[in-house]
Amino acid sequence: MTTETTTQATAPLLGRGNRKQARRNALIGWSFILPNFLGFLAFTLIPVLAAFALSFMEWDSFSAPKWVGLENFQRMLGSDSFWIALRNTLLYALGHVPLTMGLALVLAMLLNRKLKGIGFFRVAIFFPYITSLVAVAVVWNMLFSPETGPINQFLQTVGVANPPGWTSSSDWALPAVIITSVWRDMGYYMILYLAGLQAVPAELYEAAEVDGANAWQRFWNVTIPSLRPTTFFVLVMLTVSSFKVFDLIVVMTDGGPGRSTTVLSQLIYQEGIGEGKFGYSSAISLVLFLIVLTVTVLQFKIQQRRER
Amino acid sequence: MKRRTLTAIALALSAGFGLSACAGAAGPADNAGAQDGKTTLSVSVWNYEGTPEFKALFDAYEAANPGINIEPVDILADDYPQKVTTMLAGGDTTDVLTMKNVIDYSRYANNGQLQEINDVVDTVGKDKLAGIDAFDLDGKYFAAPYRQDFWLLYYNKDMFKAAGIADPTDLTWDQYADIAKKLSTTKDGKKVYGTYQHTWRSVVQAISAAQNDADQNSGEYGFMKDQYNTALDLQTSGATLPYGTAKSQKTSYRTMFETGQAAMMPMGTWYIAGILEAKKAGKTDVNWGLAPMPQKTADGEITTFGSPTAFAVNKNAKHSDEAKKFIQWAAGAEGAKAISAIGVVPALQDASVTEAYFTLDGMATDELSKKAFSPDKTALEMPVSDKSAATDTILNQEHDLIMVGEKSVDDAITEMDKRVKKEVLNQ
Numbered sequence: 001m002t003t004e005t006t007t008q009a010t011a012p013l014l015g016r017g018n019r020k021q022a023r024r025n026a027l028i029g030w031s032f033i034l035p036n037f038l039g040f041l042a043f044t045l046i047p048v049l050a051a052f053a054l055s056f057m058e059w060d061s062f063s064a065p066k067w068v069g070l071e072n073f074q075r076m077l078g079s080d081s082f083w084i085a086l087r088n089t090l091l092y093a094l095g096h097v098p099l100t101m102g103l104a105l106v107l108a109m110l111l112n113r114k115l116k117g118i119g120f121f122r123v124a125i126f127f128p129y130i131t132s133l134v135a136v137a138v139v140w141n142m143l144f145s146p147e148t149g150p151i152n153q154f155l156q157t158v159g160v161a162n163p164p165g166w167t168s169s170s171d172w173a174l175p176a177v178i179i180t181s182v183w184r185d186m187g188y189y190m191i192l193y194l195a196g197l198q199a200v201p202a203e204l205y206e207a208a209e210v211d212g213a214n215a216w217q218r219f220w221n222v223t224i225p226s227l228r229p230t231t232f233f234v235l236v237m238l239t240v241s242s243f244k245v246f247d248l249i250v251v252m253t254d255g256g257p258g259r260s261t262t263v264l265s266q267l268i269y270q271e272g273i274g275e276g277k278f279g280y281s282s283a284i285s286l287v288l289f290l291i292v293l294t295v296t297v298l299q300f301k302i303q304q305r306r307e308r
Numbered sequence: 309m310k311r312r313t314l315t316a317i318a319l320a321l322s323a324g325f326g327l328s329a330c331a332g333a334a335g336p337a338d339n340a341g342a343q344d345g346k347t348t349l350s351v352s353v354w355n356y357e358g359t360p361e362f363k364a365l366f367d368a369y370e371a372a373n374p375g376i377n378i379e380p381v382d383i384l385a386d387d388y389p390q391k392v393t394t395m396l397a398g399g400d401t402t403d404v405l406t407m408k409n410v411i412d413y414s415r416y417a418n419n420g421q422l423q424e425i426n427d428v429v430d431t432v433g434k435d436k437l438a439g440i441d442a443f444d445l446d447g448k449y450f451a452a453p454y455r456q457d458f459w460l461l462y463y464n465k466d467m468f469k470a471a472g473i474a475d476p477t478d479l480t481w482d483q484y485a486d487i488a489k490k491l492s493t494t495k496d497g498k499k500v501y502g503t504y505q506h507t508w509r510s511v512v513q514a515i516s517a518a519q520n521d522a523d524q525n526s527g528e529y530g531f532m533k534d535q536y537n538t539a540l541d542l543q544t545s546g547a548t549l550p551y552g553t554a555k556s557q558k559t560s561y562r563t564m565f566e567t568g569q570a571a572m573m574p575m576g577t578w579y580i581a582g583i584l585e586a587k588k589a590g591k592t593d594v595n596w597g598l599a600p601m602p603q604k605t606a607d608g609e610i611t612t613f614g615s616p617t618a619f620a621v622n623k624n625a626k627h628s629d630e631a632k633k634f635i636q637w638a639a640g641a642e643g644a645k646a647i648s649a650i651g652v653v654p655a656l657q658d659a660s661v662t663e664a665y666f667t668l669d670g671m672a673t674d675e676l677s678k679k680a681f682s683p684d685k686t687a688l689e690m691p692v693s694d695k696s697a698a699t700d701t702i703l704n705q706e707h708d709l710i711m712v713g714e715k716s717v718d719d720a721i722t723e724m725d726k727r728v729k730k731e732v733l734n735q
Contacts, residue, residue, distance in 0.1 A: 061397035062419035079731065141556045148553065168552025168712045256555075258709040273390045275697045276415065 054282035061278055072283035082284065084259045085267040088174060089288075092263060093242035095178040096185075100238055101231070103186045108193035109223075122194070126187035133184075137251040140180045141167060170260035173253050177261055181248050185241075189234050196230030197223070232303050236296060243292045264288045346377040349630050351404040351619075352392060354385040360581065361455065361652045365638055368646035372637070376630060396421045396622070403625040404634060407451050407618040410442040410688065411696040416620070418694070422450035423621040423628060428636045437639065438655045439616030442688055451620035452639040453655035455647060457576045458614025459515065460680045461599040462583075467491060467500075467571040475676055476572070476599040481538050484572070484602040488547040491571040502547040504570035505539060506561045507554050509707035510613070510689055511574060512539050518613040518687035519604050524703065525695045527729040529721045534604075536710055536717045543711070551711035566592035574601060576614070580671075581651035587670045598677040610683040615690075616655055698732045 055072055059065035076082045111122050128136065143151050144166035155163040164172040204222045213221065224231075246265040249255065255262035255270075264284060272281030353362045366378040381402050383391045389412045392405060396416065405422070407413040416422050429449040434440055438456040443449050461484075463476055471491055476484070488502030505511050516535035517524050542548045548570070549559060562579070564570040566586055586592045600610040619635040621628055637643055641661070644654035648665045662681070666673050690696050706724045709715040715723070729735040 060419065061393060062421060080727075081731070138558065141558065145556045146552050147550065149556075165552060165712065167556045170709070170712075170714050256705065256708045257712045257714060258705045270701060273393070274701070276393065 051282045051285055054279050055286045056283075057279045059278045060276045065279065068279065072280045075280060076283055076287070081259060081262070081267060085262045085264045086287075088259075088261060089243060089245075089263045089265075091174060092178060092181075092245060093239060095175070096181055096242045096245075097235070097238045099178065099182045100185050100189055101234055103182060104189035104234070105193050105227075107186060107190040108197055109219075111190070112194055112197045122191075125190055128184045128186075129188040131184075133247050134251050136180065136184055137248060140176075140183075141252060144176050167253050168257060170257050173257060173261045177249055177252055180252065181245065184248070185238075189238065192230055192234055193227065196227045200226040228306070232299070236299055239295055239299065240292060243288065243295070346375055347627055347630055348377045348379050349404065349627055349634060350379045350381050350402045351634075352381045352383060352395075352402050352406050354383050354388045354406070354408065356380050356382040358385075360585070360650050361647045364646050364650050364652075365454075365643060368642065369634060369637060372642065373633075376634070378634075392416075399624055400622070401624045401626050402622055403627050403631040405620045405622050407620055409615055409617075409690070410692045411690060411700075413443065413451055413618065413620070414445070414692045415694065415697075417445055417450040421623050423623055423625070423632075424448050424450055425452060425621060425632060425635065428452050428632055428639070431636055432639045432656070436657050438657055438686070439614070439688075440655075442616060442692055443618060451618035452635050453616035453618040454635075454638045454643050455617045455652055456614060456655040456686075457578050457617070457653060458683060458686045459510075459574060459576050459601055459612045460683075461572055461574050461601055462565060462579065463572045463597055463599055464565070464568060464570075465595045465597050467568065475597065476602075477676055477679075478600070478606050478608065479602040480606050481535070481602045481604065483606075485538055485542055485547070488542055488572060489545050492545075492547045498569075499546075500568070501549055501564075501570045503542065503572040503574075504561060504564040505542060505548050505574065507551055507559075507711070509704050512536055513703060513707065514613045514687075514689045515574070515601065518685075519611050521687075523691060525691055525693050525699050525728075525732070527725055527733050527735065529703075529724040529728075532721060533717055536721075539711070540713075540717070552713075555708075555712075562586070565596075566594050568594060577653045580653070584651040584668060584670045597672045597674060598680040600680045600683060609685070610680075611685045611687065612683045613687045613689050615688060618655075695732050699728055702727045702731065 054065065056067065056069060057065040058068045058071075107125055111118060111125070143149050146152060146163075146165045146168050149166070151166070152163040164175075166172050166176040200223065204226065205218055208218045208222050244265050245263055246269070249261055249263055249266055253261045255266055265288065268281045268285045268288070270281075271277045271284065351362075351366070353359065356362055362380060366380065370376060370378055388408050392412070393415075395402065396405075405416070407416075413422075426447075426449050429437070429440065429443075429452050432452060437453055439453045440449075443451050443453065461476060461479075465475070468475060468491075473487055473490065476487065479487070484503070491500070491502035493500050512535050513524065513532055516522070516532045520531040522528075522531040543550055549564065553559070561573060561575060562582055565573045565575075566583070580598075583592070583594070583596060587594075601612045603609070603611065619638055621631045621635065625631050639655065641656060641658060644656040644658060644661045645664070648654050648661050649668070651665075651668055651671070653665075654661060665671070665681075666678060671677075690700065703724060706715070706720045706727075710717055710720045
């Protein structure tokens with residue numbers, strides 16, 4: 001990129017030999033990114049474009065694909081399962097993103113101090129993130145167990161007469177999944193926030209203190225603005241990961257009870273690999289792609305406006 | 309600005325399509341070929357460690373055919389159909405494909421992925437193979453069953469004796485529910501259940517389809533009503549572990565029966581091998597017996613459901629002839645002997661094999677158990693149809709809602725009718 005810009009800017013002033021040199025430089029530059037790009041091409045770009053095309057076809061993975069135009073999309077719009085999965089995906093993101101961000105920030109603030117043994121607490125909070133997801137799901141399923149689980153037993157002792165059924169109830173299964181995923185992810189985002197916090201210059205706090213700012217004002221006027229790049233990164237990563245949540249739901253509830261926790265990526269898997277309707281499932285994945293794209297572009301736009 | 313948008317697109321691309329992209333994964337390592345003069349025959353299997361029948365078959369076949377070396381292609385049991393589909397779509401050359409159920413069989417066969425093996429089936433003998441009808445596609449057979457599982461009632465003899473209840477001969481569902489309630493107690497502060505109904509939808513749906521002679525792809529599910537009422541009654545009266553708990557704890561049916569937490573349990577014959585193994589390893593001392601599945605009415609006729617497991621030859625097999633020979637052996641008397649020796653029920657109907665089966669160490673040998681072993685009618689667990697996979701998803705979801713008590717039986721059945729008609733049958 002840089003090479004090319006330089007070339008264009010200086011080309012009129014220079015002779016032929018230099019232009020040759022510039023082309024060589026560009027080629028060298030391309031050759032550096034080629035290995036990576038080949039991998040991206042073979043394993044991401046081509047499959048993605050193929051999926052784009054497949055969403056307008058009918059294909060069972062054995063016989064030749066058949067062009068069906070917009071039929072897959074029509075079917076999708078008329079299908080309850082699609083709307084339920086879309087609603088669940090959005091609800092999951094709405095719960096997962098703010099809760100994880102908030103808790104990660106709070107934890108980072110708490111753990112961003114020089115205390116004896118602080119390393120232990122940081123590791124403890126990060127631990128869920130590197131624990132096997134299946135183990136996490138099994139343990140939380142036990143905690144959430146409606147009759148014998150510790151969570152409901154605790155709720156009963158503090159006076160909740162009818163504690164929720166959690167994963168065995170349509171209304172509470174999604175909150176249960178969100179709680180588990182927040183618990184699992186907050187450690188990772190806490191680390192990102194910790195890094196961000198440590199990059200905030202101490203002088204800013206000192207200056208604010210000299211100006212008579214109290215703790216809350218320092219947090220609001222120094223910490224939050226200084227963390228904006230981190231917050232933005234966390235927001236984008238969290239949103240993207242929320243929209244493509246799959247593994248946790250599959251091992252925890254498998255979309256149930258009924259369809260109460262079925263999300264889009266699971267529907268894509270079920271329709272495509274489970275039932276062999278690869279065209280239809282590609283159509284759903286195209287919609288998921290467009291949603292994630294829109295949300296991400298919007299976030300970039302808002303961030304840009306703020307920076308101005 | 310432009311670069312930002314590009315980055316955003318790249319991020320979103322990898323997110324949205326990461327899922328569909330991984331569908332094109334390649335098959336297993338291909339190292340078939342001659343090793344010290346032997347022919348290597350590859351066979352797709354699931355959970356090789358935990359499914360001893362495969363090793364029993366392969367060892368016996370290799371011993372009988374020194375020129376053959378069998379290489380299992382091990383696949384995770386839960387992902388088996390999806391993985392095999394992906395393998396076949398990618399032109400995989402595994403020689404023998406194990407058909408875990410008949411729904412996948414019809415999909416592969418109808419798409420021309422399997423070789424016709426009528427000669428193999430004829431040599432073994434059609435009339436001798438239980439469950440062979442499910443593999444008949446307009447007179448053509450693309451697989452031969454080597455095992456046939458069906459459902460019966462396991463019961464704990466000691467618990468029946470202690471409660472003074474006679475062995476469960478010719479039960480109706482009402483009698484079964486009554487006994488289950490009587491046997492439910494609390495022992496040493498722990499709940500003991502009269503029965504354990506596992507969370508699978510077949511426990512309610514497939515048995516009622518079999519006994520009502522109904523079709524699970526029909527889009528009419530009124531026939532399931534009685535069976536659901538029985539299942540819910542057992543649950544509300546505390547005669548079985550509640551569905552919600554069983555599901556969230558991922559309760560093992562084996563543990564429920566082997567530790568004496570449940571006195572009865574409707575389950576498939578594959579569990580016989582499991583009990584024998586557990587008893588041999590000293591993990592349980594349960595005094596168990598087999599009884600026929602409870603029936604709608606006690607007219608002496610026993611109807612249950614089951615599903616065969618079969619071997620097929622891949623269209624792209626490297627060693628088609630060797631593969632056919634293996635299948636003929638596995639479905640025939642020699643294969644039946646090898647798997648029945650570890651408690652697995654072979655598809656081959658042969659008096660001497662059944663007799664040998666009941667002399668196994670640790671096997672229940674009473675008359676009732678033997679009677680349970682020969683039901684009058686065994687319906688298919690799920691019909692062979694290209695609609696079955698989609699119907700299965702819907703019936704599963706509604707089953708879930710009935711059993712956790714979120715939907716009444718009537719509402720859920722109405723919903724099943726509506727959804728299957730609309731989403732599967734396109735009516």
